[in-house]
Amino acid sequence: MKILSEVKITFSAESRNESFARSAVSAFAVRLDPSVSEIGEIKTAVSEAVTNCIVHAYRGASAKGKIELVLRENENHILYIKIKDRGCGIDDVKKAMEPLYTSHPEEERAGLGFAVMESFMDKVTVRSVPQKGTAVIMTRKILSDRSGTDT
């Protein structure tokens, strides 16, 4: 897969950076000319992945962790997004991805983060090593056909 352009941003794992990550992704994705609905879905998927890093990956960590966001425009109008942390990792990725599963039900987390990512992106891959960290890679083809309702 040919990479046409790439941006890499590192930011600290704090909740006010959730909106920053969404804005960064929409600013980058504009070059692929997405529809309003596509950009809304992509922002939602990114928000879920970044929130997971903040809520789970660095839970109880003494120093503020870092989140790495890699954005690529690949050939054939594919938007590639990688969100990576060096946190606690996920012991059981399959279980973590089950809809409604949450490791912290007392905190009003709906357990829908991965379900949202999977339904709003074409492909979601999770690589995780306990005590090393997690990387979520998501891609979505931006459809150039605008015969639909969006203008």
Added chain:
Amino acid sequence: MPVIIETEENTVIAHLSGEIDHHSAKELRSDIDLAIDRHRPEKLVLDFDGVTFMDSSGIGLVMGRYKAVKLCGGCVIIENTGSQIKKVMRLAGLDRLAVIK
């Protein structure tokens, strides 16, 4: 102000605004809970008209308030949701707990 609370008879109306994510949900939650505690409403209306973005943190917010209102025998009505927000709510099956208008 991310939420403006209005009360009339047995109804609490919460006009939400801005972006609802894990960061902003905390403040919204405590403001709405304060109103629920004080008024014990039969009906809680969550008005999403001013909400420009919502991820699954908003689902947690709605489900938590649903539980609180249900404890005092009330119901939840969700109003003015845009298409992105509706998609997230539908994914979570919120339409089974609350009336989505």
